[in-house]
Amino acid sequence: MTNDFGWHTYSPHSDFVARYLRTGEYLDQALEALARFTRYFSAEVAVRDFLNDFPDETMKAVDAWARDQDHRTRRLASEATRPLLPCAPRISLPDDVALPVLEQLYGDSITYVRTSVANHLHDLSVTQPDLVLATFQRWKVSGLVPDKHFAFIARQALRSRLKKGWPGAYAFLGYAPDAPVELTPLVLERTELVDGDTLSFSATLTTTAPVPVHVMFVISSTTRTGKPREKVYFLLRSTGKPGEKLPLAKDHVLRSTATVELTPGAYSIALQVNGRRFPEATFRVREA
Numbered sequence: 001m002t003n004d005f006g007w008h009t010y011s012p013h014s015d016f017v018a019r020y021l022r023t024g025e026y027l028d029q030a031l032e033a034l035a036r037f038t039r040y041f042s043a044e045v046a047v048r049d050f051l052n053d054f055p056d057e058t059m060k061a062v063d064a065w066a067r068d069q070d071h072r073t074r075r076l077a078s079e080a081t082r083p084l085l086p087c088a089p090r091i092s093l094p095d096d097v098a099l100p101v102l103e104q105l106y107g108d109s110i111t112y113v114r115t116s117v118a119n120h121l122h123d124l125s126v127t128q129p130d131l132v133l134a135t136f137q138r139w140k141v142s143g144l145v146p147d148k149h150f151a152f153i154a155r156q157a158l159r160s161r162l163k164k165g166w167p168g169a170y171a172f173l174g175y176a177p178d179a180p181v182e183l184t185p186l187v188l189e190r191t192e193l194v195d196g197d198t199l200s201f202s203a204t205l206t207t208t209a210p211v212p213v214h215v216m217f218v219i220s221s222t223t224r225t226g227k228p229r230e231k232v233y234f235l236l237r238s239t240g241k242p243g244e245k246l247p248l249a250k251d252h253v254l255r256s257t258a259t260v261e262l263t264p265g266a267y268s269i270a271l272q273v274n275g276r277r278f279p280e281a282t283f284r285v286r287e288a
Contacts, residue, residue: 004072004112006041013037018046022053031061035068038076044088047080051091059097066101071110077101078116084123095127099135106153107145114149118156125161132157133168163216163232165275170214175274179211181240183248183271186281193254194288195262201281202249203271207240215248216272220280224263231260232272254285 001007014037021030031050034043050058059081066077079085081098098120106117125132136154139145145153154173155162161169167177182205189200205213215236221229233252240246248271256262264287270280 001040001072004075006039006072008041010037010041014041014043014046018049022049024054027054027057031058035061035065035073035076039070039072042072042076042079044076044080044082044085047076048085048089048091051081051093052089055093059093062098062101063104066104071108071113074105074108074110075113075116078105078113078120082116082120082123084126095124096131102135106139107149114153115156118153121153121157122159125157129161129166129168133172136172162214162275165272165277167275170275173214174212175214176211177275179213179240179274180208181211181213181273181276182206183273183278185279186269186271188269188281188283191283192286193283194286195254195256196288197254199252199254199269199283200250201252201269202247205240205246205248205273206244208242210242211240213238213240213246213273214275217250217252218270218272218277219252219267220270221263221267221285222265224261235271 014034017030017033017037021033027050034047034050037043047058047062062077062081065073068074078098078101081091081093081101083091083095102117102120105113108114108117121132121135136157140150151173158169158173170177184204186201186203190197193199201217205215207213213236215238216232217235219231219233223229235250236248238246254262262285264285266282266284268280268282271278
């Protein structure tokens with residue numbers, strides 16, 4: 001294979017195994033087949049049917065996959081057991097069932113595997129954020145992973161918690177929620193826009209002490225049914241220095257997507273620094 005994920009032309013092989021060989025008679029052969037097929041096209045969706053029907057036997061195989069020589073099979077151990085794997089059936093096992101597997105994989109030499117570990121923990125952070133944070137604290141103390149690899153896994157896994165402003169995530173990553181930060185009021189280039197226009201904004205950050213800062217911007221609106229909606233976007237990671245002005249600016253395109261409609265009405269935008277939300281500025285989206 002010329003890429004990690006493989007070629008889609010091989011996806012029917014794993015699907016066939018899940019549909020027709022998911023029986024006690026063929027179980028060992030079927031699981032071995034999926035471990036091989038994943039080297040040609042990622043087989044995590046097919047594995048989930050086995051996790052539901054034969055949880056103990058499949059988890060035993062997953063544990064063995066985590067030690068496989070092929071990195072795509074090792075990645076399968078993490079990816080197949082993700083609590084919230086996209087476009088895949090849910091599994092009936094506890095969300096944290098694969099933590100022992102992740103213990104084997106978080107220090108993997110291959111980025112493809114470490115990324116799966118990060119995404120797995122991101123799923124788990126939805127329901128058990130404290131457990132994820134405790135896991136990271138334990139791994140950090142172990143010192144088994146180079147700092148840059150560990151930082152990548154932690155940021156990826158905690159990304160939704162960062163968007164929500166969870167102090168525990170910011171503190172763990174070295175961003176003090178109570179950092180001495182001040183912001184000038186947000187300035188918007190335009191306050192009347194339509195779908196497809198660019199929202200340009202700017203502000204200036206200052207600090208009274210040298211502190212790491214993690215900046216996001218939050219766009220708030222309501223759906224056509226009146227339900228509140230927030231979208232949070234990463235803006236900047238930097239270090240604020242006393243007496244220096246850190247410019248914060250962005251040209252953000254407002255555009256409807258296949259899953260999110262940009263509805264006309266009142267909107268607001270706010271900056272979030274180390275999880276702390278600052279005063280918002282308002283604008284309107286008009287019918288095109």
